[in-house]
Structures are given as C-alpha cells and as structure tokens.
Amino acid sequence: MQAKIIDGNEISRGIRKKMARGVKSLKEKTGITPGLAAVLVGGDPASAIYVQRKGKAAREVGIYTQTFRLPSDVNEMEVLSLIERLNHDPLFHGILVQLPLPPHLSEGKIIQSVLPTKDVDGLHPENMGKLLLGTPLFVPCTPAGIHQMLLWSGYNPEGKHVAICSRSNIVGKPLMMTLMQKREGANSTVTLCHTGTRDFASITSQADILVAAVGMPEVITADSVKEGAVVIDVGINRVKDPSRKVGYRLVGDVDFEGVKDKIEAITPVPGGVGPMTVTMLLVNTLKAAQLYDLETYHPLMFEAIEGQYEP
Numbered sequence: 584m585q586a587k588i589i590d591g592n593e594i595s596r597g598i599r600k601k602m603a604r605g606v607k608s609l610k611e612k613t614g615i616t617p618g619l620a621a622v623l624v625g626g627d628p629a630s631a632i633y634v635q636r637k638g639k640a641a642r643e644v645g646i647y648t649q650t651f652r653l654p655s656d657v658n659e660m661e662v663l664s665l666i667e668r669l670n671h672d673p674l675f676h677g678i679l680v681q682l683p684l685p686p687h688l689s690e691g692k693i694i695q696s697v698l699p700t701k702d703v704d705g706l707h708p709e710n711m712g713k714l715l716l717g718t719p720l721f722v723p724c725t726p727a728g729i730h731q732m733l734l735w736s737g738y739n740p741e742g743k744h745v746a747i748c749s750r751s752n753i754v755g756k757p758l759m760m761t762l763m764q765k766r767e768g769a770n771s772t773v774t775l776c777h778t779g780t781r782d783f784a785s786i787t788s789q790a791d792i793l794v795a796a797v798g799m800p801e802v803i804t805a806d807s808v809k810e811g812a813v814v815i816d817v818g819i820n821r822v823k824d825p826s827r828k829v830g831y832r833l834v835g836d837v838d839f840e841g842v843k844d845k846i847e848a849i850t851p852v853p854g855g856v857g858p859m860t861v862t863m864l865l866v867n868t869l870k871a872a873q874l875y876d877l878e879t880y881h882p883l884m885f886e887a888i889e890g891q892y893e894p
C-alpha cells in the first residue's frame with residue numbers, strides 16, 4: 584500500500600485559522616497588534632523568497648510585519664545596531680534574522696544580540712538552554728513544525744524510536760531536545776545521526792519515525808527506512824529537469840518513489856515541512872506579543888498536544 588501524505592499546507596491552514604482568531608482576540612482585548620521584524624542581509628534569492636513568504640503569511644493572519652534589507656557587504660556593527668533598535672521598538676514583538684548570513688558576519692554574535700523575549704526563531708542560547716531544560720519559551724520553527732505535524736496527523740511520537748539525520752542548530756539539535764522531553768506528546772527515544780555515524784542505514788532502518796535533514800537530494804533510500812515508518816523529509820533540493828520551464832524541480836532528501844510502498848506516511852516536498860516552519864514562526868510571534876499581556880497568554884503548543892485542535 585502506498586504511504587499516506589502528511590500535508591503541511593493543510594495542517595498549516597488549520598493552525599493559521601486559529602492564529603488569526605488569536606491575533607484578533609489579542610487586538611480586541613489589549614489593543615496590541617503582534618509585530619514581526621525580518622532582517623534580510625544580502626541578495627540570496629532563496630532567502631529573499633523565504634522572507635517574502637513569511638511576511639505574506641504573517642499579514643494574512645493579521646500580524647504587522649516589516650522587512651529590513653541590508654546589503655551583503657554591511658559591517659557587523661550596522662547589523663547589531665539595527666537589532667538593538669528593533670529590540671527596543673514596541674511595534675515589533677518578534678525579530679527574525681534570516682540565515683545564512685554572509686561569511687564575514689558572525690552568526691553567533693548576531694543571534695545573541697536579539698532579545699531572548701523577541702527571539703521568535705528560538706535560536707538564542709538562552710532559548711536553546713530553556714528548551715534543553717524542558718522549560719521552552721520559543722522552540723525553533725522547523726523542529727516545532729515537525730512536532731506539530733506528527734501530532735496533528737495522529738503520529739504521536741511518545742515511546743517511539745525517532746532517528747534524526749541532522750545535528751544542525753536549526754533542525755537536529757532542537758528537534759532532539761523537543762522529542763526527548765518527559766512530556767505528553769514527546770517522550771521519544773531519539774538517535775541523532777550525522778556525518779560521523781557509522782553504518783547509517785542500520786540505525787535509520789530501526790526507527791519508527793525518521794527525520795531526514797541532510798541537504799542532499801534523494802539520498803535516503805528504501806534500505807534506510809523501516810517497514811511501516813513515518814518519514815519526515817526536511818530537505819529542499821533543486822535538481823535539473825529540462826522538462827520544466829524553469830529547468831529544475833524541487834526534491835527532498837528522501838527517495839520518495841523508492842520508499843513510498845514500504846512506509847506508513849511521508850511529508851511531501853514541497854508542501855510538507857516548509858509551510859509548517861512558516862506557521863510556527865507566526866505561532867511564536869503571537870506568543871511573543873501575548874507575553875506583553877500575561878492575562879491573555881495561552882500557549883497554542885500545549886493546546887494542540889491536548890488534542891483540542893485536531894483538524
């Protein structure tokens with residue numbers, strides 16, 4: 584039987600509808616309009632598209648948003664002083680610095696300059712530390728999106744063996760910290776695989792849930808997955824395709840055609856993890872705005888886990 588498709592667009596629509604209601608209710612109760620500042624350095628076309636997508640999605644749920652564009656040769660002091668200004672600007676409850684940054688800028692220094700209470704990307708060391716300790720404030724958007732996708736599609740990771748192929752700060756490490764927590768909707772046994780892992784396939788093929796974020800097209804093949812597994816494909820890779828007008832098509836890290844008859848479910852590329860990452864940025868921005876007014880503060884994350892928001 585062919586695998587079920589875990590549709591990130593559909594799940595996103597459900598969460599964004601709730602989001603729009605949450606934004607409206609915050610505005611009515613407190614007069615606060617959640618605000619998101621996006622900082623885009625340089626002219627990387629993929630980054631520009633991602634930031635555009637995030638801005639459009641934010642506006643659609645009623646979040647005020649503005650993009651601050653800086654040239655690729657900007658010096659670090661200018662970036663830091665823009666962030667300092669945004670940290671103090673009451674219009675913005677969330678600040679997003681699109682990554683990657685040009686190599687002459689210190690990603691670590693710039694991420695650390697964002698106020699942790701406005702760090703809607705969840706990448707500040709304080710927020711990473713809170714996540715590790717089991718008291719998260721903002722969970723990074725891609726891992727949060729993957730977690731919500733599993734819950735919303737009925738694949739609760741509790742007690743399951745999850746293999747994560749990534750040790751990045753954006754995906755692998757925070758996802759491992761999220762799923763290993765002793766908490767309803769998590770409580771998984773997590774194995775983290777990386778470039779130093781020996782006999783990769785023998786580990787991934789034992790996993791009930793496999794998360795692939797290796798950044799290489801279609802390298803996870805049928806012999807690397809367990810029969811009946813749930814597969815989350817985080818990869819977005821361009822491969823040449825002369826039959827398409829644009830000359831390429833997007834594929835994930837997983838060989839979709841090769842695994843689809845062996846597994847229980849899979850996220851598509853595009854239309855899987857991508858829209859969920861954007862959605863979780865909106866969730867974190869509303870949460871940041873709600874922190875301004877503790878009376879209305881209500882973490883959407885836990886409501887979803889309790890099953891109130893089943894689609």
Ligand code: GUN
Nearest residue numbers: 680681682683704724725
């Ligand atoms: N670049 C790729 N993914 C992300 C993300 O989740 N946040 C930011 N800021 N940049 C990214």
